[in-house]
Amino acid sequence: MNDFELLKHHDIVTDENFASQTYWKGVFTRFFAKKRSVIGLIIVVVIIVLAILGPVLSGYEYREISSVINPETGKEVVAKGLAPRIPFLHKLLGKAPYDDFFADKTFLFGTDDLGRDLWTRTWYGARVSLLIAFVTIAIDVVIGMCYGLISGYFGGVVDSIMQRFVEIANSVPRLVIVSVLAVFMPKGIGLVIVALLITEWIGMSKIARAEMLKIKELEYILAGKTLGASNLQIIFGDVLPNTIGPIITQVMFSIPTAIFTEAFLSFVGVGIMLPECSVGSLIEDGFNNITTLPYQIIPPIIVLALLMLGFNFIGDGLREALAPKLKDM
Amino acid sequence: MAKYIVKRIVTSVVTLLIITFLLFFLVRIMPGNPFPSERMTDEAIAAKRLEMGLDDPIMTQFIRYMKKVCVGDFGKGTSLYNGAPIKTVLNKAISNSFKIGGIAILLGTAVGLILGIVAALNRDGFWDVFCSVFSILGVCVPAYVFLIFLQYTFAYKTSLLPYFFDSMNFFKSTIIPSVSMSLFTMSTIARFTRNEMVEVMDSDYVRLAESKGMYGTKLVTRHILRNALIPVVTVLAPLIVDLLTGALVVEKIYGIQGIGKLMVDAISGEGIDYNYVLALGIIYSALYIGMMLVVDILYGVLDPRIRVAKKGGDK
Numbered sequence: 173m174n175d176f177e178l179l180k181h182h183d184i185v186t187d188e189n190f191a192s193q194t195y196w197k198g199v200f201t202r203f204f205a206k207k208r209s210v211i212g213l214i215i216v217v218v219i220i221v222l223a224i225l226g227p228v229l230s231g232y233e234y235r236e237i238s239s240v241i242n243p244e245t246g247k248e249v250v251a252k253g254l255a256p257r258i259p260f261l262h263k264l265l266g267k268a269p270y271d272d273f274f275a276d277k278t279f280l281f282g283t284d285d286l287g288r289d290l291w292t293r294t295w296y297g298a299r300v301s302l303l304i305a306f307v308t309i310a311i312d313v314v315i316g317m318c319y320g321l322i323s324g325y326f327g328g329v330v331d332s333i334m335q336r337f338v339e340i341a342n343s344v345p346r347l348v349i350v351s352v353l354a355v356f357m358p359k360g361i362g363l364v365i366v367a368l369l370i371t372e373w374i375g376m377s378k379i380a381r382a383e384m385l386k387i388k389e390l391e392y393i394l395a396g397k398t399l400g401a402s403n404l405q406i407i408f409g410d411v412l413p414n415t416i417g418p419i420i421t422q423v424m425f426s427i428p429t430a431i432f433t434e435a436f437l438s439f440v441g442v443g444i445m446l447p448e449c450s451v452g453s454l455i456e457d458g459f460n461n462i463t464t465l466p467y468q469i470i471p472p473i474i475v476l477a478l479l480m481l482g483f484n485f486i487g488d489g490l491r492e493a494l495a496p497k498l499k500d501m
Numbered sequence: 502m503a504k505y506i507v508k509r510i511v512t513s514v515v516t517l518l519i520i521t522f523l524l525f526f527l528v529r530i531m532p533g534n535p536f537p538s539e540r541m542t543d544e545a546i547a548a549k550r551l552e553m554g555l556d557d558p559i560m561t562q563f564i565r566y567m568k569k570v571c572v573g574d575f576g577k578g579t580s581l582y583n584g585a586p587i588k589t590v591l592n593k594a595i596s597n598s599f600k601i602g603g604i605a606i607l608l609g610t611a612v613g614l615i616l617g618i619v620a621a622l623n624r625d626g627f628w629d630v631f632c633s634v635f636s637i638l639g640v641c642v643p644a645y646v647f648l649i650f651l652q653y654t655f656a657y658k659t660s661l662l663p664y665f666f667d668s669m670n671f672f673k674s675t676i677i678p679s680v681s682m683s684l685f686t687m688s689t690i691a692r693f694t695r696n697e698m699v700e701v702m703d704s705d706y707v708r709l710a711e712s713k714g715m716y717g718t719k720l721v722t723r724h725i726l727r728n729a730l731i732p733v734v735t736v737l738a739p740l741i742v743d744l745l746t747g748a749l750v751v752e753k754i755y756g757i758q759g760i761g762k763l764m765v766d767a768i769s770g771e772g773i774d775y776n777y778v779l780a781l782g783i784i785y786s787a788l789y790i791g792m793m794l795v796v797d798i799l800y801g802v803l804d805p806r807i808r809v810a811k812k813g814g815d816k
Binding site for chain 1: 637642753754768775785
């Protein structure tokens with residue numbers, strides 16, 4: 173028995189149908205109420221799972237060239253440029269030269285001009301693209317948030333100096349940054365990552381700063397200051413957790429940008445180098461062989477488009493779920 | 502307003518100067534010797550360096566370079582096009598890129614606007630659904646994929662259109678690149694116009710106009726479109742810059758001698774051509790910053806609310 177318990181009315185009924193929700197639970201419900209965001213989430217999850225498991229399931233290595241020994245001549249026959257071979261279904265599709273030698277093998281997406289399994293390569297490429305995107309965006313979030321929060325919190329001279337810098341950094345076209353990097357760095361995965369690190373933090377910092385400007389006027393910050401909390405504690409302990417929502421939304425829109433940029437750089441020839449592959453370099457490979465092996469370009473394009481679609485849908489859904497307009501409630 | 506414009510122009514010029522200096526500085530500190538040391542003596546190299554002013558302080562070198570750039574002289578390429586003057590190569594590239602980019606912008610904006618307006622007027626109807634599917638497609642699939650697809654079907658399979666760009670056959674060979682480049686603009690503009698229109702159509706002043714008995718074309722053109730189109734200007738600007746400065750990959754695939762192709766050639770070949778990187782970097786940055794400036798000013802001119810706010814808020 174304590175002081176806060178009602179003495180008699182033990183049968184008070186609480187309204188369970190319209191119980192008040194915590195903020196994050198509300199976000200969760202609103203997010204899953206939208207068909208589009210659920211579709212987006214499913215697409216992304218399926219692609220991530222396939223990117224992890226796909227190369228393992230196929231039984232080929234991404235750089236392995238499949239071949240068999242021709243029993244009649246004893247020579248090696250390489251599985252070059254085979255059309256997709258799906259068990260049972262492959263008889264309906266066209267036959268490539270040497271087809272009969274590989275009658276017992278499965279190439280779900282076919283093989284490329286060197287005889288590598290495209291199913292394995294596609295998912296391996298998706299894995300590389302996703303990894304690049306996740307890693308760079310994670311670092312960009314940290315940089316951008318620190319920059320934006322500090323700039324917004326201190327205001328005044330600090331803010332205007334930091335914002336002039338952002339203005340200048342934002343006026344440099346992405347292409348110029350990439351070209352200057354290409355002068356300084358060897359081509360390859362490192363160049364893609366650095367290019368993304370330099371460009372993508374700006375958006376994050378703007379959002380973090382805007383949130384900080386909003387939040388720092390609130391009473392609980394004043395209370396924190398009155399109680400003697402240090403600047404560091406207020407910025408990272410009190411304000412940061414409340415900026416998570418908009419930042420996550422921005423992340424969902426930054427990941428497709430990162431994947432797109434990576435694909436574009438690899439296509440131009442300053443990104444991923446052989447024999448590594450990514451979605452972009454696979455599209456380039458497909459394009460180079462389009463007249464002879466037109467099907468080769470299709471899987472990476474579909475994966476790229478679906479990734480864009482999925483992340484954009486999730487981003488849209490999250491934005492609406494985090495800041496619902498009155499009419500949507 | 503005048504004060505705002507002047508301030509905006511000054512900051513743009515300063516930003517451009519800073520970027521140009523950074524580019525210049527970065528390219529200058531690259532290791533490497535411009536003269537073949539095995540064929541020249543140390544004294545000869547020293548004399549040549551003195552003659553070309555390579556030992557001057559970097560600020561002096563920069564000012565000398567900028568003086569030349571102001572009259573359009575970017576020097577010569579080191580490895581591309583056998584050292585032809587960059588100015589001539591660049592002029593041709595810019596004109597190619599601008600022609601195709603211009604067509605793509607016109608096409609994308611016109612079709613995008615019409616699609617967006619039609620979608621908003623038939624809300625939840627067929628065109629609305631079509632518009633949203635189309636805009637999703639346009640955002641999810643890069644322009645070069647459309648290009649590859651168009652090239653494969655219309656040039657390779659059916660040979661209705663040329664497979665590569667050919668300046669002799671300008672009209673026919675611009676169809677594939679400009680259509681594929683315009684799709685992103687088209688879808689973005691369509692979606693944006695549609696959303697803005699819908700928002701404006703739900704606003705009180707449109708309801709007031711309707712209740713006064715205004716309807717049809719007059720209502721759409723005088724009240725809805727005017728207000729819905731202002732924000733479209735902002736999304737249009739970065740799109741224009743992207744298209745004018747050449748969709749890099751599109752130019753590379755379709756063999757168009759444009760700025761984008763030049764940039765790819767300068768950075769992705771065996772030897773990197775520093776002079777081209779520098780010249781193109783300046784051109785790109787100038788176009789980008791210039792475009793942002795135009796949009797900011799245009800936005801103020803178009804929207805009286807912003808004009809007033811900026812006048813009041815100017816410190």
